[in-house]
Amino acid sequence: MNNILNIKTPAEPIAQALKSDYDLKASGLNNLRQVYWNLPPEALYEEIVFRGEGRITRQGALGVSTGSHTARAAPDKFVVKEPSSEERVFWGEYNRPYPREKFDELFARVNGYLQGRDLFVQDAYAGADPEHRAPVRIVTELAWQSLFARNMFIPPTSADEYKQFVPEFTVVATPGFKGIRQIDNTASNTYIVLSFEHKLVLIGVSEYAGEIKKSIFTIMNYLLPLRGVLSMHCSANVGHGGDAALFFGLSGTGKTTLSADPRRGLIGDDEHGWSDEGIFNIENGCYAKVIQLSATAEPEIYACTRRWGTILENVVYDPVTRNIDLDDDRMTENTRASYPLSFIGNSLPEKRAGHPKNIIFLTCDATGVMPPIARLTPEQAMYHFISGYTSKVAGTEVGLGREPELTFSVCFGAPFMVHRPSVYADLLKAKMLRHGARAWLLNTGWVGGKYGVGKRISIRHTRRMLNAALDGELEAVPYARDPVFGFMTPRHCPDVPDAVLDPGSAWPSRERYESAYRQLAARFIDNFRKYADVVSREVREAGPQK
Numbered sequence: 001m002n003n004i005l006n007i008k009t010p011a012e013p014i015a016q017a018l019k020s021d022y023d024l025k026a027s028g029l030n031n032l033r034q035v036y037w038n039l040p041p042e043a044l045y046e047e048i049v050f051r052g053e054g055r056i057t058r059q060g061a062l063g064v065s066t067g068s069h070t071a072r073a074a075p076d077k078f079v080v081k082e083p084s085s086e087e088r089v090f091w092g093e094y095n096r097p098y099p100r101e102k103f104d105e106l107f108a109r110v111n112g113y114l115q116g117r118d119l120f121v122q123d124a125y126a127g128a129d130p131e132h133r134a135p136v137r138i139v140t141e142l143a144w145q146s147l148f149a150r151n152m153f154i155p156p157t158s159a160d161e162y163k164q165f166v167p168e169f170t171v172v173a174t175p176g177f178k179g180i181r182q183i184d185n186t187a188s189n190t191y192i193v194l195s196f197e198h199k200l201v202l203i204g205v206s207e208y209a210g211e212i213k214k215s216i217f218t219i220m221n222y223l224l225p226l227r228g229v230l231s232m233h234c235s236a237n238v239g240h241g242g243d244a245a246l247f248f249g250l251s252g253t254g255k256t257t258l259s260a261d262p263r264r265g266l267i268g269d270d271e272h273g274w275s276d277e278g279i280f281n282i283e284n285g286c287y288a289k290v291i292q293l294s295a296t297a298e299p300e301i302y303a304c305t306r307r308w309g310t311i312l313e314n315v316v317y318d319p320v321t322r323n324i325d326l327d328d329d330r331m332t333e334n335t336r337a338s339y340p341l342s343f344i345g346n347s348l349p350e351k352r353a354g355h356p357k358n359i360i361f362l363t364c365d366a367t368g369v370m371p372p373i374a375r376l377t378p379e380q381a382m383y384h385f386i387s388g389y390t391s392k393v394a395g396t397e398v399g400l401g402r403e404p405e406l407t408f409s410v411c412f413g414a415p416f417m418v419h420r421p422s423v424y425a426d427l428l429k430a431k432m433l434r435h436g437a438r439a440w441l442l443n444t445g446w447v448g449g450k451y452g453v454g455k456r457i458s459i460r461h462t463r464r465m466l467n468a469a470l471d472g473e474l475e476a477v478p479y480a481r482d483p484v485f486g487f488m489t490p491r492h493c494p495d496v497p498d499a500v501l502d503p504g505s506a507w508p509s510r511e512r513y514e515s516a517y518r519q520l521a522a523r524f525i526d527n528f529r530k531y532a533d534v535v536s537r538e539v540r541e542a543g544p545q546k
Contacts, residue, residue, distance in 0.1 A: 011044075018162040020123055063315060107198075110172065114141075121146070123165040129277070129352060135168050148209040151285040153284050155284070171201040191205070221413075225423050232248065234246045235255040245358040249361070258463070268283060279356060291327075297460070304344070315335045368454040378433060383543045386539075408523075442462065448507060
């Protein structure tokens with residue numbers, strides 16, 4: 001905020017109370033009007049309302065708008081090409097190289113823009129395991145984005161810890177500053193630029209808070225594998241007997257929904273690490289998609305949308321009654337709720353567990369041909385992990401229309417992976433074999449035909465099949481070998497009609513189903529050619545064959 005009238009805001013008297021001795025001058029940010037350090041949610045609420053950045057909805061959640069950016073701007077993400085990291089980075093569609101000298105110029109222009117302005121700082125940790133966490137600093141122009149950072153990352157526990165805090169990486173989010181393509185070598189006025197050498201991320205124009213979250217995840221995807229820790233785009237939970245489970249999948253495939261099971265302890269909903277000691281959450285909060293959220297099917301998340309401390313991004317609400325409408329998609333289909341993990345009643349405060357017993361690959365198949373559940377061999381698990389097949393659903397990225405878009409996203413998180421895919425795949429394989437984890441493919445997409453013809457698989461049936469896999473109920477049922485992909489599909493699952501387990505039976509004709517299935521298999525084969533030289537023959541042959 002450019003507070004040119006020098007108006008005293010509600011939190012100004014306590015702005016410096018939790019200030020780190022390692023201040024913003026160490027990052028090159030100078031001549032600021034006021035810096036608000038590590039404000040708690042109560043003070044941030046007051047600042048947000050005072051500054052007109054958001055409104056309090058009925059029952060206490062904070063409603064905000066992210067303007068023209070309601071999803072991640074994947075084409076605007078860059079990684080600075082630097083001698084210390086360039087040999088490790090998997091350059092390409094998502095890790096676009098950015099010139100070192102241009103980064104210095106861009107940061108200087110951002111610094112100039114911030115002269116005399118107010119900023120908000122949250123010092124926190126990424127990673128619940130003290131052995132593998134990274135101290136990060138999130139610097140934001142907007143107070144509500146500071147609350148988002150407070151929700152999503154792990155705060156220090158004392159004033160002394162704040163005072164002594166030294167960040168390993170710093171994120172600077174300035175939605176008010178536009179890049180200039182001709183000057184900054186950016187794809188548009190929007191930019192997300194990461195420098196591993198400067199340990200700095202610059203985010204401009206976009207107010208979508210997911211850019212902050214995923215920038216820090218990208219950092220962890222670089223740091224953790226260098227320490228032998230697998231970083232994963234997955235949710236995780238654990239049963240009463242200590243049987244942990246991982247759920248891999250892109251946004252919209254059900255990671256958050258399926259992991260929020262009241263029968264099991266929630267470790268986290270989106271980002272995790274797997275070390276030699278077990279799994280741990282990278283974050284402290286949840287960032288759930290809430291469009292058309294059902295109080296019956298998803299009661300835990302639904303309750304969070306009506307709770308003080310939750311941020312509702314682009315959720316429509318009545319300006320008079322302040323009642324929210326989760327079914328209204330006029331602003332975007334990618335409506336989001338950010339809330340602390342502790343808001344989920346069965347969440348684990350320690351956000352850690354032992355080694356996983358089950359690994360679930362979630363795919364949202366918009367072609368309507370994949371089986372609802374399949375058991376994978378270790379080699380098939382590697383094949384599907386590297387393939388990362390799903391369909392992007394509306395709203396999760398800029399440019400997506402209403403119709404799902406078939407995609408292959410390596411490691412189920414290609415936009416956030418920095419190293420070559422084989423680095424993550426080799427780590428997953430080694431840990432699966434060492435700790436005896438089982439792998440499953442779970443389809444949360446369409447049945448009876450493709451999108452627009454068939455219908456979305458019942459969440460009730462999906463939950464029942466998932467629980468049967470986690471509880472061992474599928475160990476004794478008969479299986480059939482899939483004729484196209486070769487994995488094993490159960491012929492029976494308790495409380496699920498047998499016809500649901502045979503997707504071809506819901507199609508108008510078996511011939512049309514088999515033709516569509518083989519067309520999808522051909523897409524798999526074509527996509528996997530780019531990885532054929534970095535995997536073993538067993539993994540290459542674990543997918544569909546011609």
